[in-house]
Amino acid sequence: xxxxxxxxxxxxxxxxxxxxxxxxxxxxxxxxxxxxxxxxxxxxxxxxxxxxxxxxxxxxxxxxxxxxxxxxxxxxxxxxxxxxxxxxxxxxxxxxxxxxxxxxxxxxxxxxxxxxxxxxxxxxxxxxxxxxxxxxxxxxxxxxxxxxxxxxxxxxxxxxxxxxxxxxxxxxxxxxxxxxxxxxxxxxxxxxxxxxxxxxxxxxxxxxxxxxxxxxxxxxxxxx
Ligand code: C5P
Numbered sequence: 001x002x003x004x005x006x007x008x009x010x011x012x013x014x015x016x017x018x019x020x021x022x023x024x025x026x027x028x029x030x031x032x033x034x035x036x037x038x039x040x041x042x043x044x045x046x047x048x049x050x051x052x053x054x055x056x057x058x059x060x061x062x063x064x065x066x067x068x069x070x071x072x073x074x075x076x077x078x079x080x081x082x083x084x085x086x087x088x089x090x091x092x093x094x095x096x097x098x099x100x101x102x103x104x105x106x107x108x109x110x111x112x113x114x115x116x117x118x119x120x121x122x123x124x125x126x127x128x129x130x131x132x133x134x135x136x137x138x139x140x141x142x143x144x145x146x147x148x149x150x151x152x153x154x155x156x157x158x159x160x161x162x163x164x165x166x167x168x169x170x171x172x173x174x175x176x177x178x179x180x181x182x183x184x185x186x187x188x189x190x191x192x193x194x195x196x197x198x199x200x201x202x203x204x205x206x207x208x209x210x211x212x213x214x215x216x217x218x219x220x221x222x223x224x
Contacts, residue, residue: 005220007048012084013041014095016056018074022121023106030096031184034058036146036208037094041066043212044219052084056095059185074098074126085133085141090219092144093130094174096184101126134169142222144215145170148178162198171196172218193218 015037019027034055041053042063053068056077062068069084071077074097085091100123110119130145137143147164151157157175165173176183176191183189190205193215201221204214 004048006044006216009044009049009090009223010052010088011044011049011090011092011219012052012054012081012088013037013044013092014054014056014077014081014097015041016058017096018056018077018098019072020074020098020101020126021072021105022102023108023110025109028098028100028102028123029057030098032096032148033060033185034095035060035185035187036189036211037092038063039208039212040092040094040215043209043216047216049090052088054080054084054095056097074101074129078127078129078132081129081133085137087138088141089223090142090144091133091137092215092219093133093170094146096148097129098126100124128168130170131168134171140223142172142219143170144172144174144219146174146176148176148183150177150179152177152179158192158194158200161192161194165194165196165198171222172201174215191215195222 016034017030017032019029021027041051045051053066056071069080071080103122103124134143147161161175174191174193189208189211192200193202195201202214202218204211
């Protein structure tokens with residue numbers, strides 16, 4: 001199928017997982033591979049959208065032919081996405097952003113002998129980028145978030161998603177369960193999409209490319 005139902009649309013997509021440096025050789029990170037965000041970028045491009053991909057530490061190659069900005073930390077991702085969002089029709093925050101970063105980045109490698117048997121790290125909260133984008137969104141701009149949760153009960157997951165959507169103020173939230181083997185890094189995904197009223201508007205299970213297609217169907221309807 002070659003639906004070009006996103007032509008003329010500018011879409012910003014974040015993908016991957018941020019890494020927050022502790023010292024010159026170490027970071028705090030997460031297991032996001034960036035696959036779902038990259039599939040979204042590819043699928044949106046195939047449907048005619050003009051896409052800017054903001055890629056944080058992808059575990060897969062950046063897609064050829066898509067304008068891509070590489071970022072490392074949450075603060076770098078924030079400045080890149082805030083800039084790219086100007087004039088965009090849609091912003092999709094698929095990246096796993098660290099909620100906290102080390103309070104201070106050490107100039108030299110942390111040594112075992114300084115700390116002894118336990119080492120306490122002080123972390124400070126990162127800005128909630130999605131909430132900031134939603135609060136500042138331009139008229140008609142759609143802002144879409146993801147919620148990756150380890151909750152196994154589908155009803156509890158939905159309730160968590162509804163709370164999160166209300167807190168973030170975005171237009172849609174894509175819910176997916178993550179765990180040791182599900183979600184992050186996997187080839188397949190299973191998601192539900194809720195709208196700003198908390199109503200399930202799409203459910204999809206399959207390859208990350210097919211899930212991307214269903215999410216973009218929601219985008220097309222939302223832009224309607
Ligand atoms: O609060 P939580 O991390 O579960 O929210 C997930 C959603 O919020 C994702 O869309 C993620 O990209 C975004 N997020 C963000 N800034 C943060 C943390 C998460 O934009 N500091």
